[in-house]
Amino acid sequence: MTSLQARHWRSAADALALLRQQAVVTRPQLGRRLGLESGPTSDLVKRVARAGLICERPAPTGGRGRPTTTVHAHPSGPLALVVDLRHGDWRLGTCALDGEVNVLAVESHDGTQPGAVVARIRSRLRSAARRVGDRLIGVGVAVPGPTVEDRFANVTMLGWRDLDLGRLSIPELPLVVANDATMAAVAEARLHTPQPRSLLHLVVEIGIGGALVIDGRPVASARGVHGEFGHLPLGPYDETCPCGARGCWTIPFDPPHIARRTGLRLRPDPRTQLHRLFTDECPSEAARGVRQELATSLGRGTAGLVNALDPDLVTLGGLAFELRAAVPDGFDDAVRSGLMDVHRHPGPRIVEARSGDDAPLVGAGLSVLDRVVDAAMLAEWAAKRATA
The missing domain is CATH 1.10.10.10 (Winged helix-like DNA-binding domain superfamily/Winged helix DNA-binding domain)
Structure with missing residues (x-):
């Protein structure tokens, strides 16, 4: 060249x-x-x-x-294959150079056989790779838990330890494995104009997660195990989290914990059950009390993170904004009372996330593209296209 x-x-x-x-x-x-x-x-x-x-x-x-x-x-340009592994299902899709995602497959799982789940994803991934052909430039995987070395995942709420996702790699192509909330934060940051220099993205799903994004990229850490906000010691200290720590913030948000306190029967799809709890217009007295406590907890934790990180913008993703909307005064009062004076005037901007359910897929794809797309790769792509 x-x-x-x-x-x-x-x-x-x-x-x-x-x-x-x-x-x-x-x-x-x-x-x-x-x-x-x-x-x-x-x-x-x-x-x-x-x-x-x-x-x-x-x-x-x-x-x-x-x-x-x-x-x-370009409709015939390079693509990344992306996977969003969730607590009750997984999704497979493609991500183009501009972050546009096309979902190819969705399958449920019961969380009891992680090896079988990975094997099934691998089979569908290889099939999709054959269809994409030489347009494929990498694979990105978002998982609901901490990840290490672009390979190993720990999905604590399902009891999955050191799950080896290296089996999802495609020969000679990069594999990016990252926390789903971190990937969602990457997707969220690009949707705000002007783009905030620092964005704190908080997600409530089966627990709490999030990430701090600076200039569109998640803040780096020693081993990549960052953004585990749900494991700050803001919960009941007399209870041990499946992650091994005591008093994690995420414990009261765990569906079995909520089911015990509300008297509701735990459903096979806990996310849907949480959605109904947060949006029910006529909740039981027990359910109303739990919503109040969770909204207050979310507000206190948000204030603490604002005090520690001083973001330009806070976005609430997943079910977090539904919870705030269910108990707006409880959430807002908890935020205000938890903020340092320096952060109260004006208070932080806290808004609903714009990125939607595809956010982890988009973030995983963008992370692959960030790693792969450079001048040499583009020159090689153009040369192959010229001789095709």
């Missing part, structure tokens, strides 16, 4: 990085972010489009000014 070619493909890599960081990008925005005038921007877009990496669509019209286009992944 000549020095000119290398410069061209570095510019292309920078353009594609912007597509991953921002959900909607117009051609003028692309040029401004890259420091290019309109002529060089047009040349760059045409070059990357000829390589089958991006395409353009007419931008929505609004007000005066010349019509423009938005930039998207």
